[in-house]
Amino acid sequence: MDEGRFERYDRYERCLVEVLDLLGLAPPPAPSGDERNSRQARRNWQCQVAMMIMRETVPQQTEELFEPLIRAAVYEPDPSHTQRHIRPALAAFGRRRVQTRLLEYLRTGTKYEIIGAADAWYCSYLRVAGSDGKDDPCTDLRNDFQKTGLHIFLTNEDLGVRCRIISLLDLRADKNPPELRPLASEVLRIARAHPDDTIVAQIRSAA
Structure with a gap:
């Protein structure tokens, strides 16, 4: 088993559960037992939850959601899915605050956090309705x-x-x-x- 990968999965899943709890959403049944060692089973669950989060309207300026959303973006294992967390973060908190926090991860993070923060930085230039992204370059x-x-x-x-x-x-x-x-x-x-x-x-x- 790739311990590095699954350690990142553990941290990512904790972020997902925290965001769901704050949004008042119930997660689908998570992999257990031997399935915890299955990359495909865990990624399927993670993708389901990430889509739930992206489809939910995140309340504007709900402080307790900021850090979990950013952590989820940083620990997302697939860079093509990072936007599922960056989009609601941009909509709720704006580009400047999101990018400022990502810069902190880049400066002080582990190698996994640096790579994840770089992926998230790329997504942070998305135009999102309701955010200040289109107004503040x-x-x-x-x-x-x-x-x-x-x-x-x-x-x-x-x-x-x-x-x-x-x-x-x-x-x-x-x-x-x-x-x-x-x-x-x-x-x-x-x-x-x-x-x-x-x-x-x-x-x-x-x-």
Whole structure:
């Protein structure tokens, strides 16, 4: 059994149950016994619950829901499903608050949290009816993400972290402020020389 994967599943499921409780929703029967070791059984349950959450109207500014929703987004194992948690978070709390919390995960999280927060960051630019996302481009936070992402790539050698982070960075010199250009250049140099093709494949065009 992949302990890393199932540990993440445990944390993710605790977040899902907490969000359901706060929304007053009853979860479907969860896998038990031997099914707890079945990736497919657990993912089926997780996807059912995530869809329940996305379809539910999250009350505006309900404070106790904020952290569980963000944690669920960070611990979602499948990045293609992360938006199921980011959408209600954006609708209830707005892009700025969501992105500010994701930046904290990026700066202080474990490797799984960094990857999950990066997935969630990508989804945080979705347009969601009822949120402030369409009104606040959060340009300053986008710049903070670029700076944070460059530092993460240069200081964290985990392949999964580097692959996910570099896919979100803009490494073109003219798109970075002067103080970040040396960092972007170093990231580009490392990526081009990296022995793993997945890193090389993620490089964006750079001047």
